[in-house]
Amino acid sequence: VGRGDLDPSSIVRLEEDAVVLLDQRRLPDDEVELRCGSAAEVADAIRTLAVRGAVAIGIAAAYGYALAAARGDDVEAAYAALAGARPTAVNLRWALEQVRDASDPAAAARALHCAEVACCERMARHAAALFPSSCTVLTHCNAGALAMGGYGSALGAVRAGWERGVVARALVAETRPLLQGARLTAWELERLGIPHSVIIDSAAASLMAAGEIDCVVVGADRIAANGDVANKIGTYGLAVLARHHELPLYVVAPSSTVDPRTPTGEAIPIEERDPAEVSRRFPARNPAFDVTPVHLVTAIVTEHGARAPAEAVA
């Protein structure tokens, strides 16, 4: 790993005897690979956030399943362990379903990975066309190459907008408690040479009021059939603030994130993580995601284009 574009295979890949991941817990200080020798180890890597991001965990799980199949392990146990590693993102289960029925799971997983990155590039192109000129874009969490197995969704849009000359700079919400914005998104922007500043999550409101933010761009972990969007905790607050300040909120996510089996946001399970991630000293709550109702979303951008939310899920 060096400066510039992140090679998809440097983020996650299948080798003969392991799924190899760039350990995202160690970034930005250390660029270290983690070798997972079994599906159970991949599930652990997903649960402990060595790999995170809706699409990247789907790809890692698909590789984990393929690894189990190649080793002759119990693939049904592998499937269950991987599908249960995290509850909110729908792509995890979707990706596993893609490889489970394939005659060659390893080839299917690699094709899936390749297709997801291509999908990001299409989404990003569609999303970049929405940005006004010279704009400052606020993004939350990490919806970059790290989250998607390559290129990125919301951060891919920022990159495409920067390359077109319409995005002037990015503001990065640090994204407590695990600082995916301050650690991962800022690291990706630095590599890409895109001007950026990290802000605390709660500074977004006053920067909006001061006219320093032109639009908000986020990814999604699951989109319900009515267009409600589950994403990293804090997204919903940004959506309310964007509406209050009459700024657009764009959700950039592959169509595989839309779950027709989830009618509305109320049906999306919200993972509650260990309170110690928030405070080791005092009682704490730690919901990892929130739900933004469809009426606060300006557009959902998938590989098929930018649409009003009701049309994007239709």
Place this chain on the structure above:
Amino acid sequence: VGRGDLDPSSIVRLEEDAVVLLDQRRLPDDEVELRCGSAAEVADAIRTLAVRGAVAIGIAAAYGYALAAARGDDVEAAYAALAGARPTAVNLRWALEQVRDASDPAAAARALHCAEVACCERMARHAAALFPSSCTVLTHCNAGALAMGGYGSALGAVRAGWERGVVARALVAETRPLLQGARLTAWELERLGIPHSVIIDSAAASLMAAGEIDCVVVGADRIAANGDVANKIGTYGLAVLARHHELPLYVVAPSSTVDPRTPTGEAIPIEERDPAEVSRRFPARNPAFDVTPVHLVTAIVTEHGARAPAEAVA
């Protein structure tokens, strides 16, 4: 220092040769006192947040001025150093003006400290009368005994409401970047035996949407003549969110926080602190305060009572 009520003299006091502070940077892990042997050392303690909170820094500055007078130091230089230590809170300058013209600055500073704590108890009584029964109160930053030199303003209201049996529990926004909520407010609530949970700042929105928050109570660093409120960064966002969810936002602060010389929030200087407080690795912005416009404030509670904002400043 132990469990229970925080004695005002344990937070800040004047001794013969020093101003002695509970070092708030070290809490909650260590309860350590810091001895400041000169006004310049008190100014340093204010600037580096060993003592913080609008009223507490005013009291510390008043003691610092009295110390300079007792030592026969240049009191005008002491005044300038103390008044310039932080720009946003108006109480700092106000407190210094109270002691500067006194014949006995030490006695005047001690009287000021005593009056501020009594003022908190009156504010808290007025504010507690506003709470609905069995309510969950969200507070931001630390407007407790530590911030006020004793008892607390917004957190004093929570305490008075708990003692009356109307407040069931407190939610504590951790308050990035320096975690005054997670470190100081939670520590005070633990000492007082009031049930509480720390949340990340950006979890407030979804907890409001879920009906888990009944009202928001904050302090203030300066209130403009029109009722606009400067307070810790993040307050304005909570105000927008509270309005969106039809929840009341109460500002609890002594009348000395109202600055008739500041016409509106636009005239309040917002301190930009070292970006390294936000990120040591990437570029960052670090405004320490924001301004909540008067129309988002349900009531301002001073020692004179709870009033609609326009009346509170009249």
